[in-house]
Amino acid sequence: MNTIPALEVSGLEKHYPRFGLGPLDLTVPPGSIYGLIGPNGAGKTTLIDLIFGMGSPDAGTIKVCGYDHERDEVAVKQRAAYVGPDLNFVAWGKVGRAIRFNRGFRPTWDDGYCARLMQDFGISADDRIGTLSFGGRTKLALLLALAWRPPLLVLDEPTTGIDAHSKKAVFAEMLNIVRDEARTVFISSHQISDLERFADRVGVLHKGRLVAEGTTAELVDRHVQAEWVAENADAFAHIPGLTVQERDGANWRAVLDTLTCPVHSLESRGARDVRTQPLTLEDLFLALTQ
Amino acid sequence: MKSLILDFLYRWRWLFVISLLVSAASSLFGLPLILAPAAVGALQLDAQRGVFRAVRPLPLTRQDQAKAWWVIGVPLLPLLSVPALVLGIMLCPHFQPSARSLQSARIAAPMTETMLPMEPRPAALPETSVPDTEHRYIAPPQAPEKNRPSLWFAAAIQSWVALGYAGFCFFLMQWAPQRPAENLSENVQQGVFGLLWGISMPGVVFLLPNLPRSPDTIATWHWAVLAAAPVFVALSSFSAAKLARQRMFVTAAKKSPQATTESLALTGGLTGIPLYIVNFAGRIILMVALIAVVQFMMLRLILQGNQPADGLQVSLMSMMFGAAVAESIGMRALRALPLSTPKLALLLSLIPWAGAISSAIYSTVCCRAGNPELSVWVNLAAQAVALCGWATLALSITLHISSSGRLFVLVLLVLIPSIAIQWAVQYTVPIAAIGLVAGCAGFALLIRGLRKSSAFYRPRGFFGMTPGQPTAVR
Amino acid sequence: MPPKSIKFLLPPISAAAPGTLYEQIVSGLKRAIGERKINAGDALPSFRQLAEEMLVSVITVKRAYEELEREGIIFRRQGLGTFVAEGGGDRSREAKIEHARTLLKDAAREATEAGLTPAEVRRLFRETLNESP
Secondary structure, three states, X not given: OOOOOOEEEEEEEEEEOOEEEEEEEEEEOOOOEEEEEOOOOOOHHHHHHHHOOOOOOOEEEEEEOOEEOOOOHHHHHHHEEEEOOOOOOHHHOEHHHHHHHHHXXXXXXXXXHHHHHHHHHOOOOOOEHHHOOHHHHHHXXXXXXXXXXXXXXXXXXXXXXXXXXXXXXHHHHHHHHHHHOOOEEEEEOOOHHHHXXXXXXXXXXXXXXXXXXXXXXXXXXXXXXXXXXXXOOHXXXXXXXXXXXXXXXXXXXXXXXXXXXXXXXXXXXXXXXXEEEEOOHHHHHHHHOO | OHHHHHHHHHHOHHHHHHHHHHHHHHHHOOXXXXXXXXXXXXXXXXXXXXXXXXXXOOOOOHHHHHHHHHHHXXXXXXXXXXXXXXXXXXXXXXXXXXXXHHHHHHXXXXXXXXXXXXXXXXXXXXXXXXXXXOOOOOOOOOOOOOOHXXXXXXXXXXXXXXXXXXXXHHHHHHHOOOOOOOOHHHHHHHHHHHHHHHHHHHHHHHHHXXXXXXXXXXOHHHHHHHHHHHHHHHHHHHHHHHHHHHOOOOXXXXXXXOOOOOOOOOOOOOOHHHHHHHHHHHHHHHHHHHHHHHHHHHHHHHHOOOOHHHHHHHHHHHHHHHHHHHHHOOHHHHHOOOOOHHHHHHHHHHHHHHHHHHHHHHHXXXXXXXXXXXXXXXXXXXXXXXXXXXXXXXXHHHHOOOOOOHHHXXXXXXXXXXXXXXXXXXXXXXXXXXXXXXXXXXXXHHHHHHHHOOHHHOOOOOOOOOOOOOOOOO | OOOOOXXXXXXXXXXXXXXXXXXXXXXXXXHHHHOOOOOOOOEEOOHHHHHHHHOOOXXXXXXXXXXXXXXXXXXXXXXXXXXXXXXXXXXXXXXXXXXXXXXXXXXXXXXXXXXXXXXXHHHHHHHHXXXXX
């Protein structure tokens, strides 16, 4: 059983004039789909860019399948594929030429698989890349990343601008990828409901820090939305695990991490009429990142 | 309307500052120059980014908007440059008083074959038609007219023609493609436009310095140009309304066609790095060849013979094209490939090097630029090294900037070595040495940028020539 | 015995259907096993296979299998796969009956809270039974 994590980030820090990422620790076990969610500007793209050497971290390490991302940059890129929103193949003219260029760098390229993907995505080799819509270009980038069966597939918002059919095809491909337990998918996305369904593990990034991480099921089960009535405001201030969403006089609404702040502790602090409700991942995300 | 103009001035302020500096400095050195199409180029970049569309909902009539765009594109820069020219001219005699004594002798005498390397004047761009100049290796221009009446004349001619040139470029803009070509005729139209536009922007370098600097040097073709200027200004004012109307609509991308179930005929072709080289280095070699041929024909027909300095002009343009083509390849896609950073830097540099070497061949072999005492091969080697080095430096600096300002930085970066090389082209060893140093610095900068710069990987527009959707802003 | 394609034995997993994703898988499998569509001793698809077929994450399937294993309906043999346990069918049925009893209790409570007498409640149940397919 392969125990080397597909992606391991330790103590990663990167500082910009107006934004700071980290310190960040994140581990993606092999054979899983890891979803990174976060509001705009949280640092998802920065993290992914750093993996591929676009910019250099100020501190910390990134390891892909055990290889350091700076010392062994070639080995990393032989094992990881990148799909992102600003990938630009327009200079190559036609789809076929872009494919042929990329093919030359990937010994594990599978022509048959590539042909099938082209059919699924509705792209043909003679299409001019300049005429493809935004979704079409994303599909091309996905195709170029999928066809050589990378051990780690890193996706930065791959489903923005893609129609529902292709999106379903993309997720089906992703599940196909992790089928053999040796290959992994790391995806950052805004479509939280999709990730809730397909991701094994989820990390929530907010202002450069990871505010929640765990298996999807665990995260969703652990947190509940609670409503109660209480007059004493101080009893509920600064409790770890309690994120107050709204308060109207004596009526409270909050998100509870039941591991650190169980429901009964609310009652012991003087809450009455406590009602709880499960949360979707999206609700949880909104509560944690407001 | 005024607010649109002021806003444009504010947004492109550094462009105007640089143009005015160039105008002032050039007239200081006795060669008044106005970067005529700069404002139109900036306008095209704005249009491509959707500025016209963004302005539309403002409480301005469409006519006012069109008028504002016309004022910005055509008369604004030339008019603003006039004071700069005046300033330069007035300071000129104070700057180089020693040359005054040579003036009277020079004006009367015909062009001599003497080389004047010690004179502290920058070798200017090629001179106008003068017969029997076949074997010159450096082309000293007509003596820079240090006496003021001639300078005023030159400046006046410059301003007039600059207005007309800006009008021509503005007029041309109405055919700028707004969506990718879908059939053969559109492809041809866009190709023709691309060619004209691509030449017109830097082509000012061909035209403006060749304008007459004193009344006795006016040739027939000059009259044609002078007459054409007001025509283009008028034409441009009529096209302003059409242009404003055109750019109001969102550019539509073509829907991707249904997939054909043809078999994938991908085998049997070049892949990977060889494909890259053939595609991009090949592209730039073709571009250089095309420019060289055009210049060759034009100069043979109009000016009866090409000067060594003209070949160096092609080198200037090849450096710019080299940077532009290398830049158009998506940096992100390249970075994600399993290539070590130095190897990637090498791959990127191959493109400007291909342009530099092919233009060096043109300039030494066809235009005989260089030291006549050394063999052609030595000259070729020296110029190739010099140009490759400078092109690498220009590319790496340009890549570090992701805003549209990089075009003008690129022009500046490329003007410096071109002028220097023209002036010192007989000093093969120094120019090669300096070029080598520049190249090493550029290469190191490229590697550093690939690793650390975030500007490298930001989306960038393609110098106002890409049709279709405005570049994405993150 | 090779694992059957479960796709048509289970209802499609959807966010629109009641229950969370893994609960839908659990109840779908219980139903299929209870109705003897999958027999004792039959092999179930691996986590990843089922995940791919139902378009859900592997961890969801794992959870569903774990719950079924806990209830004794299926069992895992390391290296061989997952199989329906002996008596799994009965246990499924029992589990489902237990669940139905709970639901009926809830319904009875709702109905009495609404003010219906026991006789009216019984009539309500009979009507709904006749209506349901």
